[in-house]
Amino acid sequence: MKYISFVLLIIICSVCCTAQQTNTFRKQYDAFKQEKYSEYDGFRRKANNEYVEFMRKAWVWYQANPSFLMPLHPDPPLPVPLSPDLSEVKDIPKKLLPYEMVIVTPSIIEQAEPIAPVKETLNIGEIFHFKAYGTEMKVRLSNKLRYNLRTTSENDVANQWMHLSNSDYNNLLYDCLALRSQYNLCDWAYLNVLEQLAEAFLGKQSSEVALLQAFLFNQSGYKVRLGRSKTNRLYVMVASQHQIYNMSYFNLKGDCFYPLNYKEDGLYIYDNAFPKEQQMSLIVGREQLFMDTEVESRTLCSKGEYRVQVTLSFNKNLIDFYNTYPQSSINNDGTTKWTFYANTPLSEIVRKKLYPVLRTAISGKSERDAANILINFVQTALIYGYDDEIWGGDRPFFADETLYYPYSDCEDRAILYSRLVRDLLHLETVLLYYPGHLAMAICFNEKVGGKSFLIQGKTYTYCEPTCTGYAPIGWCPKDLETIPPKVVLLND
Known part of the structure; x- marks a missing residue:
């Protein structure tokens, strides 16, 4: 009994010592944190004091510069390509096409x-x-x-x-x-x-x-x-x-x-600088988590052999935000503007309705067949419309907008299709800019044939998301085969 009491006494003393040590450590940490915050506050206060003193001096008059004009004074949009006779495109011969230059999407800078x-x-x-x-x-x-x-x-x-x-x-x-x-x-x-x-x-x-x-x-x-x-x-x-x-x-x-x-x-x-100030970025990059305010749903149905039907809901608050988003570019190169739209994900409210349906449609398919099912959805479930007639000028869409609004054009479809391929097939894609037209290409893991480009050592197969009907991957309108496009790389 004495032995047990002795052991218990040792344990109690150890626990008390441990508790005292923990309490001491906590006090030391709190004191350290308080000291650091005092330093931070002092640093901010000093920066603002100096900033304010410069602010009291006379401000200088400047004339504004006129707004940047879109550097691509768009060539008239190309007519919507006529879909090919399917009997002629069962086996499209492989052919490498020329391209003009490759535009790399810069890495995202931390906020x-x-x-x-x-x-x-x-x-x-x-x-x-x-x-x-x-x-x-x-x-x-x-x-x-x-x-x-x-x-x-x-x-x-x-x-x-x-x-x-x-x-x-x-x-x-x-x-x-x-x-x-x-x-x-x-x-x-x-x-x-x-x-x-x-x-x-x-x-x-x-x-x-x-x-x-x-x-x-x-x-x-x-x-x-x-x-x-x-x-x-x-x-x-x-x-x-x-x-x-x-x-x-x-x-x-x-x-x-x-x-x-x-x-x-x-x-x-x-015009005085504040310490460590940073330019804002126009990259969206991730879904903006505004409260869901659903609007009337929209049913989309593709046609032909690869028929898919889905009813989608949309977050009106997110659509309203996209409507305030200004067009912009990197280094005043207009071909970079599409990266802002193409590298922004679909919203969860759209994904949770759309992706299960598309995953079911492509389940068990080869990359080629799955890509054809997805491109048929974009080609035949959406109605084509010219931006000039609908919006009064060029108006690129985020992927959510392409599915939400009743009309879309070639740039919107290329952006949407590239999003679907990256998300559902996990394949790399690029956008292809031709005068008056935007298409895209996919880097497949398997051999698929058709018209393609050799870009940075990888083969990308041409895809035409804008067509009067279904056109399989690898098919390229004849009048574009000899025109070298600008290639816009996208994030995965």
């Missing part, structure tokens, strides 16, 4: 981050609810923090920026960054969510809104400038890694800054 981690104030604080793209969102933001600018002079704007940078707004910035992560927001979506938040809190189209949006985007790590019109209205100006079409811009020290909601002939601009 911007604040210059230092934002310290969250532990007390919950007042919750402010707002809607962005039909989605209920919330941040910690007290009604007491509403403000009015006395004027939009340099000093008054600087004073308010200084006020925004104090700890009262830390939770707001912390929550905005959390929203970006929670909803998978790309930079363009995040910028617009901040605007909708600011408008809900301060009223629409005001200088106060512009200042709050600029502050939050800037403190999130993005390259932002402020401009003031001759009528004393503030404008947010954002720098982009990619050229944005149909938006005026200001060239400031070699960077293009795009003013939002701009209707002026020039601006007085505060």
Whole structure:
């Protein structure tokens, strides 16, 4: 009995010592974390103090540059290719076709981050609810923090920026960054969510809104400038890694800054850099997780031997977001614009209805037969329409939009088909740009024959998603066989 008591005493002492050690370690860690956050806060405060002092100096007048024009002044769209007689395309002879150049999609750059981690104030604080793209969102933001600018002079704007940078707004910035992560927001979506938040809190189209949006985007790590019109209205100006079409811009020290909601002939601009600022990207890259608001479903049915029928639902909030998305390009090369659309995934609401049906249709098939079933779906289930007649100009679609809207053209179908092939067959694809036409090609693992290209040591088989009827993979319209296209590589 004495032995057992002795052992228990040792165990109890050990547990107490362990608990004390754990408690000591926790206190040390908490102290270390507090010290680090104090350093971060000090770094942010110092950066904002210096930024504000430059802001008080006279802003410089700049004339805006006219908007970038689409570098591809589109040749008239080619007529929809006539589908071939199937008896003539049972065995398409293999033939290598020429191409002009290969355009590589650049790697995705990580989203911007604040210059230092934002310290969250532990007390919950007042919750402010707002809607962005039909989605209920919330941040910690007290009604007491509403403000009015006395004027939009340099000093008054600087004073308010200084006020925004104090700890009262830390939770707001912390929550905005959390929203970006929670909803998978790309930079363009995040910028617009901040605007909708600011408008809900301060009223629409005001200088106060512009200042709050600029502050939050800037403190999130993005390259932002402020401009003031001759009528004393503030404008947010954002720098982009990619050229944005149909938006005026200001060239400031070699960077293009795009003013939002701009209707002026020039601006007085505060052009000073904030530490570690980063240009925003127009790459979407992943599904934006806006709340599902389903619209009337649409039934699509392909024709012929490979008949497939599916009824799809769509997220109207996501469609509305895509409708605000600006056309852009990389290095002002218009052939790169399609990568933004083609490298964006289909939404889950569409995938969960469409993909089981297509997987069933291609189950047990060879790569060639499966690709033909998918291309027949794109060729015969969709109705062709010219952008000029429907939209008044060129309007590329994300894959969701091609399935949602009643009409689509060659670029939309090539983008959709490349998405289906990558997702369902796990094969590499490229887009092929011809004057007035967009097609695509697939790198098969098996030999399939037909018209093809040798690109970077791999064979890609021509595919024509736009046709008056069914045309199998490997078939190429005769008038395109001698025209070398530009090849646009896509992400897997």
